[in-house]
Amino acid sequence: MKHTIGTLFFVFAFIQTISAQQTQKKDTINDLDEVVITATKTKRQLSNISVPVTLLKAKDIESLGVTNLKDVLQEVTGLDIVYDHGAGVQVQGLNSDYILILVDGNPLVGRVSGTFDLSRINVGDIEQIEIVKGPSSSLYGSEALGGVINIITKKADRTSASIIGRYATNNTITGNAELDFVKDKFKLNLGINHYQTDGYDLFPETFGETVSPFNNQTFLTNIGYDFTKKIKFTVGGRYFQEKQDYDYLNNDLIINSEGNIKDFFIVPKIDIEISDDLETNLRWYYTKYKTDSESIFEASNETYDASFFNETFQQLESKTTYKIKNAHTITLGLGYIRETVNTSRLAEDITFKANNLFTYAQYLWDINKKANITIGARIDKHDAFTTQFNPKFSGFYRFSDNFSINASIGTGFKKPTFQQLYLNFSNASVGYTVFGTTYVVEGVEKLIQENQIKLGENGEPVLYDDYYKIKDNDGKIDPETSVGINFGFNYSPIKNVFIKGNLFRNDLDNLIESTAIALKTNNQFVYSYKNVRRVYTQGITVDVSYHLNEKLKFSAGYQYLDAKDKDVVQEIKDGKRYGRNPKTGESFKLKLSDYGGLFNRSKHTANFKISATNFWKKISGNLRIIYKGKYGFADLNGSGILDSDNEYTEGYTLVNTNFSRPFFENKLILSIGAENLFDYTYKTDEYTITSLPGRILYTSLKLNL
């Protein structure tokens, strides 16, 4: 509370100072000419797009002074970063599992337990980030249920270079170099990034560190060559490597571990402009994600554990866009995806392969200057599960220059993972077994032959209902699916005030969970997977911005989120769910009002930002306040759901600030700033937010050549 008051005081003092200095100037805004590509796979003006899109430009990102994508997205209204096997982004209450991360339209792979760890993406060499909320499987296929985040990398437009050095708390050093080179028809962009940190330790009293030291390097490139004005060739590429050493205790023995992560992609692409109305392109995208770790006992040098995971993904895609009289835009796409996975978590050394053919079509009609509609659909034909058809409809209408609305409805899907389809894993120490659904019949038969399945009184092996269900279904499991509805508006009630709002609802069905299918002779179970759960998320986001003048801008954002398991809601209504009083230990019937919904979702999140450009002696600065309301972190009372006060964290506020000043005609830019200025950390008996290291101070120097 003290911090909040302090912050508010600071904010008001800040406004006073700046307001006093400003002479009222006519303002020229707004971002009407901003162009985005992700929502429709064609270039469209942001101002008349029919789905919820948030655009972050390079200068917006740079002004934050942060170095990682997760820190950038953390400050976007309606986005949240949730830590579960890495820093995953949550959009409209849907976890990282259901959000597709793209680089120039190409999907990044390498998820751990469903989470795409954003820490792998350092900010550098980025032109803009486009965030499309709501289901987008009609264009992007699997995993685009909750939305798509597309990182558009820089393309060279003139020869230039820049170098950034940054030093921050915890001995965190970042170096970033970018080179743009243009000569005639040849364009080259090259970005190199190095990051290293000593990490931090929130539990000095216990062995091991919360985050052990690690370092990573990123190389990004874009090479372009224009054969003619109408035939253009580009190659994009990325290489990333990360290394982390960490120690931990196992039965009082020290174990030294080393973990490596590598990812790589290359994407050659040719664009052909056949006529003014007809464009086509062909691209091949190849990406690889590779991790390995090795753990040894420090005392004996003997191996404790070694594991690896290799994933490849390649996609050949052609896209053709045809425009008729500038009013009708038809986009057609056709593609093929091939994926492989090879991991030490399989009994045998097998590389699993999957093939996916897809095609999509989209029709965009600019009815007049005020209205447009988009209709699209995509079909995915996959080896292992039923063909998926995902349509989407959206429309936009402008009532006046300062008021417009948009609405969309679409479906999304997420394919079963390799693990859910093909896993054949037995835990040596505990003795349970997990089979992917396609392997269930063969795997169980094998266990029966090996006398590993317990026999019942009738002499038959003990197989549960779900075994027969999977068998009857030929080992097929359905993708997880969703239907999403968005309704939004843009309103400018008075000059320089902009209000953007969006109502959303997502209904997810067929969510996959593990289930016991047989009993082993060692009294452990054989598990596989089935489609069971249904959840919904709904809420509203509102963004208000006020441009006082060219130098001073305010913005505020808020999201209300309600995310629940539908079956749990039904069971509570039916009186089948119980809670436990933590003091008396008594069980009681839960009421709907006791149910807090899905874990790791804050009902209320908000942000507030003031930015001042060149407000005093060429200094620019900003102050950002990010509020994250209380959220449930775990079930502590055995009820299996979030229903007890001690299962929530407190809500908290983080304050970030950044100031910069150019020297020598913008050749040199000096920045200083703080993340988590008031050194907020959260540590209770029940729970510690390990992703909050406390205050980070930094200074950076950018050299433009």
Next chain:
Amino acid sequence: MKKNNLFLSFLFIALLSFSFVSCSDDDDNSTQTIDPTEPVELELKNITNLHMPNDVIDYVTGDIIQANPFNYFSFAEGGLVDESESWDIAFKGTTIITNSGVSGNGSAMSVVVDGTFDDIKTAPEDSEFREDTDTELAIKKGGGNGWYNYDNQYHTITPIPGKVIVVKTDNGKYAKMEILSYYKDSPTTIDQTAESAHYTFKYKYQTEDSKSLK
């Protein structure tokens, strides 16, 4: 300046958000039945911190390093008894066996019933009770199956709320019990210092030939 517009827009958002949140629902359909032939309320008994540890297992090899015995409980005695005596259920770690079938020579049977402790006013039909078999214990093993949940992340055992174990005892009487905690002194927060396999439970035992468990 068009102040009205600003006001209207805020009103609009306020209305939107209000209409959105106000559609939450709430219902409560508790039904109370009053038995005219009110039986006498049974005495509530508590057992606290009964330490009944599991075998010590080497989790790397799966070998049992030290085998621990079952601890045999009799509702009639209100405490632990010897295996040779008339016992009803027995504990070892999270496993609870019943004195019948593959587990014992007795005739006790058990069933796990959904409901609060106070809700279970009579014992279920005899046909609902189970003996221990080769494939399944009357009080099922495993997290989420029987009486407890196991948290993979925190490795904690918590009794599932709303699970009441009803036992037809070895001497043919009925008892109901609810396990309240698996850790010593029933801590509200189970951390690394919590000592497991310390059962705290409450029970009611019907000494008469009646199914009433009120």
